[in-house]
Amino acid sequence: MKWNDAWVDHTEILPDDFVPDCPMETVGWLLRDGEVVSVAAEKSRSAHYRYVTHIPAGVVSSIEVV
Numbered sequence: 001m002k003w004n005d006a007w008v009d010h011t012e013i014l015p016d017d018f019v020p021d022c023p024m025e026t027v028g029w030l031l032r033d034g035e036v037v038s039v040a041a042e043k044s045r046s047a048h049y050r051y052v053t054h055i056p057a058g059v060v061s062s063i064e065v066v
Helices: none
Strands: 003-004 023-025 031-033 036-043 051-057 058-064
Touching: none
Parallel strands: none
Antiparallel strands: 003 023, 003 058, 031 036, 036 051
């Protein structure tokens, strides 16, 4: 699944400091696909696994089921 994270960086003060988006790619078990998309056993960028991730459907750009 590809989605844009709601990135927050408190050092971004001026308009030129802001990152326009934070693209993410999540791989895991799709539990729910509705207003909220839930994925189990998501592998994060740091190679650790999270139990369940809940993502608002409005920020999801694509879901590929394999």
